[in-house]
Amino acid sequence: xxxxxxxxxxxxxxxxxxxxxFFASWIAAGQPLPPSHAHxxxxxxxxxxxxxxxxxxxxxxxEEFEILDRFTELLIPTDETPGAREAHVAPFIDFxxxxxxxxxxxxxxxxxxxxxxxxxxKFANLTAEQQIALLEEMSEPERVRGKTHEGFPVYQLIxxxxxxxxxxxxAGLVEDLExxxxxxxxxxxxxxxxxxxxx
Amino acid sequence: MQKYDVVIVGTGxxxxxxxxxxxxxxxxxxxxxxxxxxxxxxxxRHRWPYQLPxxxxxxxxxxxxxxRGATEYNYRIMIDDRDNPYTTPPDQPFHWVRSxxxxxxxLHWARASDRMSxxxxxxxxxxxxxxxxxxxYRDVAPYYDRVERFIGISAAPANLPQFPDGIFLPPxxxxxxxxxxxxxxxxxxxxxxxxxxxxxxxxxxxxxxxHYCGNCVNGCDVGAMxxxxxxxxxxxxxxxxxxxxxDSVVSHVLMDKENRARGVRYVERYTNRTVxxxxxxxxxxxxxxxxxxxxxxxxxxxxxxxxxxxxxxxxDQISGAGVSGFLPILRGTAIRNDxxxxxxxxxxxxxxxxxxxxxxxxxxGYAMSATGGAQLFPVxxxxxxxxxxxxxxxVKALYPAYARVWLSxxxxxxRKENFVELDPEVRDRWGIPVLKIHxxxxxxxxxxxxxxxxxxxxxxxxxxxxxxxxKPTIGIPGSLVHEVGTCRMGANPKTSVLNSFCQTHDVPNxxxxxxxxxxxxxxxxxxxxxxxxxxxGCDYLIDLARRNAI
Numbered sequence: 001x002x003x004x005x006x007x008x009x010x011x012x013x014x015x016x017x018x019x020x021x022f023f024a025s026w027i028a029a030g031q032p033l034p035p036s037h038a039h040x041x042x043x044x045x046x047x048x049x050x051x052x053x054x055x056x057x058x059x060x061x062x063e064e065f066e067i068l069d070r071f072t073e074l075l076i077p078t079d080e081t082p083g084a085r086e087a088h089v090a091p092f093i094d095f096x097x098x099x100x101x102x103x104x105x106x107x108x109x110x111x112x113x114x115x116x117x118x119x120x121x122k123f124a125n126l127t128a129e130q131q132i133a134l135l136e137e138m139s140e141p142e143r144v145r146g147k148t149h150e151g152f153p154v155y156q157l158i159x160x161x162x163x164x165x166x167x168x169x170x171a172g173l174v175e176d177l178e179x180x181x182x183x184x185x186x187x188x189x190x191x192x193x194x195x196x197x198x199x
Numbered sequence: 200m201q202k203y204d205v206v207i208v209g210t211g212x213x214x215x216x217x218x219x220x221x222x223x224x225x226x227x228x229x230x231x232x233x234x235x236x237x238x239x240x241x242x243x244r245h246r247w248p249y250q251l252p253x254x255x256x257x258x259x260x261x262x263x264x265x266x267r268g269a270t271e272y273n274y275r276i277m278i279d280d281r282d283n284p285y286t287t288p289p290d291q292p293f294h295w296v297r298s299x300x301x302x303x304x305x306l307h308w309a310r311a312s313d314r315m316s317x318x319x320x321x322x323x324x325x326x327x328x329x330x331x332x333x334x335x336y337r338d339v340a341p342y343y344d345r346v347e348r349f350i351g352i353s354a355a356p357a358n359l360p361q362f363p364d365g366i367f368l369p370p371x372x373x374x375x376x377x378x379x380x381x382x383x384x385x386x387x388x389x390x391x392x393x394x395x396x397x398x399x400x401x402x403x404x405x406x407x408x409x410h411y412c413g414n415c416v417n418g419c420d421v422g423a424m425x426x427x428x429x430x431x432x433x434x435x436x437x438x439x440x441x442x443x444x445x446d447s448v449v450s451h452v453l454m455d456k457e458n459r460a461r462g463v464r465y466v467e468r469y470t471n472r473t474v475x476x477x478x479x480x481x482x483x484x485x486x487x488x489x490x491x492x493x494x495x496x497x498x499x500x501x502x503x504x505x506x507x508x509x510x511x512x513x514x515d516q517i518s519g520a521g522v523s524g525f526l527p528i529l530r531g532t533a534i535r536n537d538x539x540x541x542x543x544x545x546x547x548x549x550x551x552x553x554x555x556x557x558x559x560x561x562x563x564g565y566a567m568s569a570t571g572g573a574q575l576f577p578v579x580x581x582x583x584x585x586x587x588x589x590x591x592x593x594v595k596a597l598y599p600a601y602a603r604v605w606l607s608x609x610x611x612x613x614r615k616e617n618f619v620e621l622d623p624e625v626r627d628r629w630g631i632p633v634l635k636i637h638x639x640x641x642x643x644x645x646x647x648x649x650x651x652x653x654x655x656x657x658x659x660x661x662x663x664x665x666x667x668x669x670k671p672t673i674g675i676p677g678s679l680v681h682e683v684g685t686c687r688m689g690a691n692p693k694t695s696v697l698n699s700f701c702q703t704h705d706v707p708n709x710x711x712x713x714x715x716x717x718x719x720x721x722x723x724x725x726x727x728x729x730x731x732x733x734x735x736g737c738d739y740l741i742d743l744a745r746r747n748a749i
Contacts, residue, residue, distance in 0.1 A: 046247060075586040083591075096253060103260025135586065142584040163580045167594075168248035168255060173575070176591065177598055180536035181575060182245050185411040188540050190372020196528070199382045199662055 041174055044183045048170040052088040059098035059108065064115040067123050068093060072162045074135055081176040087169035089162050096161070114154040121151075203229040203442070204744075206463055206478035208449045208493065209485030211303030212726050213712040213733040215427030215435070216346070217482055220737040222440040226744070229476055230441055231465060233448045233485070234299030237276065237306070239428055243418035246272060248575070255576075268296050268307075268680075272417040276306045282628040286635045293515075293636040294677035295488065301445055303486065304680070305426035307416045310396040311545075311607070311724035312352050312425075314343050314363040318552065318564070319610075319721035326557040329613050332718045333690040333699040336363065342731035342738075350425040350730075351403040354395035361564070362390070362547035362723075369400045371409075374537045376571025376602045377544040379526055383662035384546055384569075389654075394545040394568060397425035397727075406430065411539035413575070447474070450631045452481055452497040452709065460709045466629040480708045480740065480749060484733070487714035488513075488619060491685040492634050494696075494711070495621050503703035509686060509696050513617040513638050514720040516681040517565065517609030517648055518674035522655045523579075524667040526571060529600035537572025537599065544569045545607065546658075548722045550650070561646040564722045565609030567655060569662075571602030582667065602664055604655040606674075608681055609647045611640070611720050617676075619685055638676040648673040681725050686715030700739035701732060708749050710736055 057065040069090040076084040084090070093111075100107040121134065138151035139159075149155075166172035173179045191197075204226040207214050218230045248254040256262075257271040269277040278297040287293045298304045318325070320332040320339075340363070347366040355370040370393040373381060377393075384391040398415070399408045409423040422429030435441050446468035453475060455461045462477035483490040491510055494502045501509040548564030551557060579601055580594045622635040652671050659666050689695025692704035697716050703709045712733040714725055721728075743749040 044245075046250065049250060076591060077587055079588045079591070081591070092254070096256075096259060099253070100259035103258060103263070107259050139584070139586065159586065160581050163577075164256065165254065167577055167580060170247070170249045173248065177573070177577065177595060178534040179573060179575060180534055181413045181538050181573070182247060183410070183412060183536060183539060185536070185539065186408075188372050188409075188411045189536055191375040191378035193375060193378070196375050196378040197382055199379060199386055 040178065042178070042180055042183065045170065045174040045179075052091050055088070055091045055095070057091070057094045059094050059111070060115065063119065063124060065090060065094065067115060067118050068158070070124070070131065071118070071135075071158055072165075074131060075159055075162045076166050076172075082171035084162060084166055087166045087171035089165040089169070092165045092169070093161055110157060114157050117151060117154050201229075202462075202477040202479075203227045204478065205229070205480045205482055206231065206476055207482045207484055208463060209233075209303065209483070209489070209713075210301050210427050210432070211484065211486060211713075212305050212308075212427065212730050214482075214484035215302070215305070215431035216730050216733045217484055217712055217737055218441060219431040219435040220734065221482075221741070222435045222438040224741045226440060228435075228441045229478065230435075230443045231447045231449055231463070231476075232299075232301050232443070232445045233468065234301060234303075234445065236445045237301045237418075237428060239418060239420065239422060242275075243420040245412055245414055245420060246417070266294075266296070270417075273307055276300045276418060283633075284625055284627060285633045286622045286625055288635075288637060291637055291639055292675050293638045294675050295634075295636065295682070296677065296680045297486065297489075302427040302432070306418050306428070308426075308726065309541075309724070310398050310415065310424050312347075312350075312354075312395050312397045312727040313547075313723035314365055315339075315721045315723045315728050316361050316363050318361045318548070319719055319723070322563060322719055326551070326562045328557075328562055330689065330694075330718055333688055333695075338699070339728070339731050339735065342734040343727065345734050346727060346730045349404060350397050350430055351399045351406070352395055352397055352727075353393075353400045355392050357390065357392040357547065359390055359547055361552055362392075367395075368403060371396070371398070371400060371540045371542050373544060374540075374570070374572050375529055375532075375535065375599075376526055376537065377542075377569065379528065379662050380544045380569040380571070380602070380604070380658065383658055384544070387657060387661045389546050389549055389658065391544055391546050394543045396542055398540070398542075399423045404430075409540070411536065413538045413541050415541050448629050448631070449485070449493060450496065450629065452483070452493060452502055454498070454502070454706075458706060460706055466631075468629070471629065480710070480744065482710045482712060482740075484712040487682050487685060488634060488636075490711050490713055490715050491619055492621070494686070495619075496632055503696055503705040503709060505705050506693055506695060508615070508694060510620055511615045511618040512613045512684040512687050512718075513619055513636070513682065514611040514613055514684045514717065515638070515676045516679045516720050516722070516725075517606065517611050517640070517644050518679035519606050519648055519652070519672065520668075520670040520674065521603060521605035522652075522659050522666055522669045523601070523603035524659060524665045525579075525597055525600040526602045526662060526664045527600065528663060529572070531596040532599050534573050534599055538574040542570070560650060561643050563610035563612070563643070563647065563719075565647055565651050566607040566722050567604055567651060567658070568607045569602070569604045569658065571600070573599045574601065577601070579667065602659070602662070604658055606648070606651050606655075608679060608720075608722050608724060609644070609651060610722050611676070612643050613684060613687075613719055614641060617684075636677075640673055640676065645673055681714075681720065683714035683717035683720050683725055686711050687718050688716040689718065701736035702739065710740060712736060
C-alpha cells in the first residue's frame with residue numbers, strides 16, 4: 001500500500017475492520033499527553049485554495065447540509081487546533097457526493113438515506129446536549145462489544161468521510177497534525193535519539 | 200517499410216537501458232512505447248492533497264478502472280484496465296499491475312535495488328527443487344556494477360553472502376521508528392540494513408540529489424530517483440540514433456521465411472492505424488508478461504516456443520498485508536519528517552542459508568521491511584473509536600507512532616502449472632488477444648508466508664510495539680508487482696526459451712529483456728537484476744552484430 005493510498009476503499013475497509021477494541025483499551029491505559037510542543041508549521045505547505053469561500057451546497061438540501069455541518073463539527077470540533085469547520089469538511093463532502101453522480105451513484109443514495117435517518121430524529125432541532133447524547137448512542141457499537149445501533153452505519157459513513165476530508169485539508173494536515181513532509185531538504189533528518197538505538 | 204538496426208518494444212527499466220546501450224554503440228534504434236509521452240519537468244511536482252479537487256481520492260468511482268495503485272495524484276501514469284483487460288480462472292485471482300506510459304513502471308516504482316546471490320541462482324543445486332539458472336553471481340556481478348554506477352544506489356554495505364554488496368552512494372539515515380526496528384532486529388538476531396534504493400543521496404551522473412519530499416510514487420519532480428525518462432533516455436536521445444514512437448501498441452513480431460524476425464507490427468493508439476516497422480534485430484522489453492503475450496500472439500503456439508515452456512513457470516514473489524500497529528515509545532512525540540525518503544529498514548533473507556537447506560518448514564527464503572512514523576495520511580484514524588477533542592488528540596498522539604512490517608518478497612517456487620496463455624475470446628481495445636493468467640500458491644509458498652508472519656510479529660514485539668492489525672493470509676499473486684518467469688532462460692533449448700544472454704534459442708535476432716527470463720523468483724527486489732541481465736544481453740548482442748554473427 002502506498003502512502004497516498006487513502007482511497008474510498010480504505011475508508012470502507014476501515015469501517016468493517018476490528019481495530020476498535022484494541023484502541024479502546026489503549027486509550028484507557030494511555031498516559032496523559034505530554035505538554036504540547038511548540039507548534040511549528042510546515043514552511044513548504046501552500047495556502048488553502050480559495051475554492052470554499054463562495055461554495056454553495058449542490059447535493060444536500062439546506063436542512064441536510066445544516067445537519068451535516070453540525071454533525072461533522074461534533075466529530076472534529078474546533079479546540080486548540082482547527083476543526084471540521086475551518087477545514088470546510090461539510091462543503092467538501094457535498095462536493096464529493098455531488099460528483100459521485102457520474103461513476104458512483106450508489107454513494108448518493110447512501111448519503112441521502114443517512115441524512116433521512118438523522119432528519120427523522122429531528123437532529124437539527126435538538127439541543128447541543130441532545131445531539132451529543134444521540135452521537136454517543138449511535139457510536140456505542142464502536143466501544144462496546146456486542147452492542148448494536150441502527151444509527152451506527154450512519155455514524156460510520158459520516159465519520160469515515162470526515163476523517164478523510166479533515167486530515168487531507170490544510171487545517172487538519174498542516175495545522176492540527178503538523179505534517180512535516182513534502183519539503184525541500186538537503187539532508188534527511190534521521191533519528192537523533194540515543195534511546196531509540198536500544199530496545 | 201522503414202528499416203532500423205534495432206527495434207525495441209517498451210521504455211521501462213530494461214527497454215530504456217537497452218536503448219541507451221545500443222544507441223551509444225551506433226545502432227539506429229526505433230524505441231516503441233504503447234503509452235503516452237511524459238515530460239517530468241512539466242508534469243511532476245509536489246502537490247498537497249488539499250490542492251486536488253478530491254484531496255487525492257479522485258472523483259468517486261473514477262479510479263475503479265485503474266484497478267489498484269492509482270490515486271488522484273498518479274492515475275495518468277497508471278493503466279486503464281478497461282482498455283487493457285486480462286482474464287483469470289474465477290477461483291485464481293491475479294493482480295497484474297501495469298503502466299503504459301513513457302518510462303513505464305520506473306516512473307512510480309518503489310526503487311528498491313538488490314543484487315541476487317548464488318543462494319538464488321544455484322538454489323536447485325542446494326536443495327534439489329527445480330532448476331538452477333544457467334549463470335552464477337560471478338557472471339552478473341560486472342553488470343550489476345555497471346548498472347549501479349550509472350543509476351546510483353543509496354545503500355550501506357552489509358557484508359552478507361546472501362545479499363551481495365555493490366557500488367553504493369551513502370545510505371539514507373533511518374527515521375526513529377526504523378532505528379527502533381533496527382535495535383529490535385539486532386536483539387533477536389536478524390540481519391538488517393537501510394533499504395537499498397535507486398535514489399540519490401548526492402548529485403550523480405548529471406542528476407540532482409534527493410530533496411526528501413517523499414513524493415516518489417507520483418513521479419519525481421527533479422529526477423533524483425531512477426527512471427527511464429531522466430536517466431537512460433536523455434543519453435540515448437543525445438546520440439541522434441533513436442527514433443522514439445509513443446502511443447504505438449505493438450501486436451506482433453514479424454518473421455521472414457528464414458525464421459528470422461524482420462520487425463514488428465503496431466497499432467497507433469488513437470487512430471487505430473496498423474503500421475509495420477522493419478529491423479535487423481528485435482528486442483522485446485515491454486515487461487515480463489507483455490513480452491510473453493507478444494510472443495504468444497506472433498505465431499500459432501507461440502513464437503520461439505519449440506521448447507513448449509513459453510508462458511509457463513510464472514512467479515510473483517510472495518506478499519501479504521503483514522503487521523501494523525504502534526510503537527508506544529513514539530506516542531505523543533513531536534512530529535518529525537518521517538516519510539520524506541520512503542525507504543525503510545530491510546531485513547535480508549536469513550532462512551535456509553546453512554549447510555542443510557530445506558531441513559526446516561520450507562525451502563528458499565524471504566526478506567522483510569519495516570518502517571513507521573508520521574505518514575501523510577493517518578491511515579489508522581478510521582479505527583480509532585470515539586469523536587470530538589479526545590479523538591483528535593488520540594490521532595495526533597498516534598500519528599508519529601504508527602509502524603508496520605511487511606514482506607518485501609518471498610520466493611515463490613517455479614511451477615509449470617502456473618502459466619499464461621492467450622484468452623480465446625477476450626481482446627483489448629486494439630483488438631489484440633489478452634492474457635489469461637493461471638497462478639496459485641503451493642504449500643511451500645504458504646509455509647513461507649506463515650514463517651514471515653510469525654517473525655514479523657516477533658520483530659514488532661521486540662521493538663516494544665503494539666500490533667493492531669495482523670492478517671495471516673497470503674497476498675493474491677501479482678500483488679507485489681514482482682512478476683517474473685514465463686520465458687525462462689536455460690542452457691538446454693528443449694527446456695527453456697532464452698539462452699543466458701536473453702536471446703531466444705529459436706530465433707537468433709530476437710532478444711527478450713525483463714523478468715521473463717527468471718528461472719527462480721529469488722527473494723530480492725527484481726528490477727536491478729533485470730537491468731543487469733539486459734546490460735549483459737546488450738554486450739552480447741553488440742558483439743554478435745559487429746561480427747555479423749546474428
